[in-house]
Amino acid sequence: MTTIAIRIFIVYCLVAVFIRIMGKRQLGELQPGELVITILISEIAAAPITDVDKPLLHSIIPLMLLVSFEIISSLFTLISVKFRTVTEGNPVTVIRNGELQQKQIKKLRFTINDILAALRQKDVFDIEDVEFAIIETNGTLSVLLKPDKRNSTPSSYDKPEKDNGMPCPVIIDGKIITNNFKDCFTDNNEIESAVKRKNITKEKIALMTMDKNKNINIIEKED
Amino acid sequence: MSRRIIAVTFLIASIFLCIFASYKVQKVCNTATEKVENIIKVSETDLQDAQAQTEKIYEYWQQNSAILRLFVGTEKILNVKLSIYEMLFLLEQNNVEDFLEEAANCKRSLHHISEFEKLTLNAVL
Numbered sequence: 107m108t109t110i111a112i113r114i115f116i117v118y119c120l121v122a123v124f125i126r127i128m129g130k131r132q133l134g135e136l137q138p139g140e141l142v143i144t145i146l147i148s149e150i151a152a153a154p155i156t157d158v159d160k161p162l163l164h165s166i167i168p169l170m171l172l173v174s175f176e177i178i179s180s181l182f183t184l185i186s187v188k189f190r191t192v193t194e195g196n197p198v199t200v201i202r203n204g205e206l207q208q209k210q211i212k213k214l215r216f217t218i219n220d221i222l223a224a225l226r227q228k229d230v231f232d233i234e235d236v237e238f239a240i241i242e243t244n245g246t247l248s249v250l251l252k253p254d255k256r257n258s259t260p261s262s263y264d265k266p267e268k269d270n271g272m273p274c275p276v277i278i279d280g281k282i283i284t285n286n287f288k289d290c291f292t293d294n295n296e297i298e299s300a301v302k303r304k305n306i307t308k309e310k311i312a313l314m315t316m317d318k319n320k321n322i323n324i325i326e327k328e329d
Numbered sequence: 330m331s332r333r334i335i336a337v338t339f340l341i342a343s344i345f346l347c348i349f350a351s352y353k354v355q356k357v358c359n360t361a362t363e364k365v366e367n368i369i370k371v372s373e374t375d376l377q378d379a380q381a382q383t384e385k386i387y388e389y390w391q392q393n394s395a396i397l398r399l400f401v402g403t404e405k406i407l408n409v410k411l412s413i414y415e416m417l418f419l420l421e422q423n424n425v426e427d428f429l430e431e432a433a434n435c436k437r438s439l440h441h442i443s444e445f446e447k448l449t450l451n452a453v454l
Contacts, residue, residue: 127335159402167346170339177336 113155113162120166121151124173137194137244143176187281194243196285201239204252214241225249238272238289271318277301280309280327290316350400351446357393358443361386361409362436368416369432372425380420387413401442409438 124147147169154165183190198210200221211221221239224247230236235255240248250272274286276297287293300322301308308314312327364386372379390413394406412435419428 127332159404161399161401161403163346163350163399167343170343174336174339174343177332178340181333181336 110155110158113158116162117151117155117165120169121147124169127173128176139179139193140176143172146172187279187283197240197242197248199238199240199289200247201233201236201249202289203238204234204236206233216241221247270321273315273317273321273323275313276316277308277311277314280311282308289318291318292316292320296320351448353396354400354446355443357397358439361390362439362443364389365432365436365439369429372420372428372432376420376423376425380417383413383417383420387417397442400446405438405442405445409435409442412438 128143150165150168150172154160154162179189179193183193198214200207200211200214200216206218206221208218211218222233225231225233225236225239228247228249230249230251235251236249237252238248238250242248272289274290275283276286276290276292277283282294282297284294297314297316298308300316300320301311301314304322304324306324306326310326311324313323313325315323364382368379368382368386371382387410390410394410397406412431415431416428416435419425419431
């Protein structure tokens with residue numbers, strides 16, 4: 107029994123350290139890969155506690171490998187947009203200008219009830235009020251209400267809310283993201299010329315967003 | 330310390346431990362198997378010498394048990410230890426027939442441990 111108690115202590119310390127090393131992303135909303143890692147960690151960590159015959163190293167080595175794979179793959183996701191798309195997928199627009207995007211919902215294997223329930227949890231009861239609703243890669247729903255349905259703020263008392271639509275990321279890490287062209291009514295040429303006008307090369311851009319009124323926001327990469 | 334360094338360190342440490350575990354377990358098991366085979370040969374002519382050599386192999390196994398326990402299940406290590414102990418007891422009783430059977434049993438246990446650490450496609454699948 108003492109052996110089990112000591113093992114629990116060791117495994118607890120190790121898992122706490124490993125989760126800490128993997129970073130805060132692990133503690134919040136999980137990406138598919140992170141969910142897999144979290145489930146595997148709990149299974150592997152439990153093995154030497156329940157079976158004293160097993161050497162602790164049979165648990166520690168797989169834990170170390172999982173943590174290193176997770177960190178290495180997250181480094182790849184930072185470097186490569188394609189790798190990020192493969193491992194995490196892309197956000198999917200399920201409501202556009204108050205209209206349900208039924209094909210996209212079917213592709214996600216969600217029901218309309220699921221979307222309605224997620225909207226209700228965001229205090230939205232009428233689809234007509236929604237300008238954009240997007241299922242994020244971690245499965246949560248983000249909602250942008252139509253301008254006249256948004257909560258008023260002190261700055262909006264004097265002037266009515268301007269309908270700029272949703273600012274879409276059109277360049278991430280120097281690469282043009284074509285998926286969002288439909289939502290911000292733009293195309294490759296427009297993005298290229300907008301970048302030229304700003305006297306910057308797209309490789310130097312960390313994030314560029316554009317809304318439907320062609321308002322641009324550029325964040326340059328840090329050296 | 331950067332997470333990249335930690336990740337690479339963990340990866341290298343894990344690979345090193347895996348290779349070391351395989352090497353150490355194979356080495357100890359192969360040596361022990363050779364010793365048991367030698368004892369079987371000696372037991373045909375000299376039981377006293379066989380007994381002395383069995384005591385030595387018991388000590389050898391005891392010395393290496395601590396490090397083997399890091400990589401191999403306690404039960405498997407204990408099985409070999411008990412088997413060698415049984416061989417010693419049977420030699421003291423001059424019971425050669427049962428001794429040979431127990432020696433074969435000991436060899437099987439050692440082979441099993443050694444096979445477990447061998448990197449083969451079958452083991453992976």
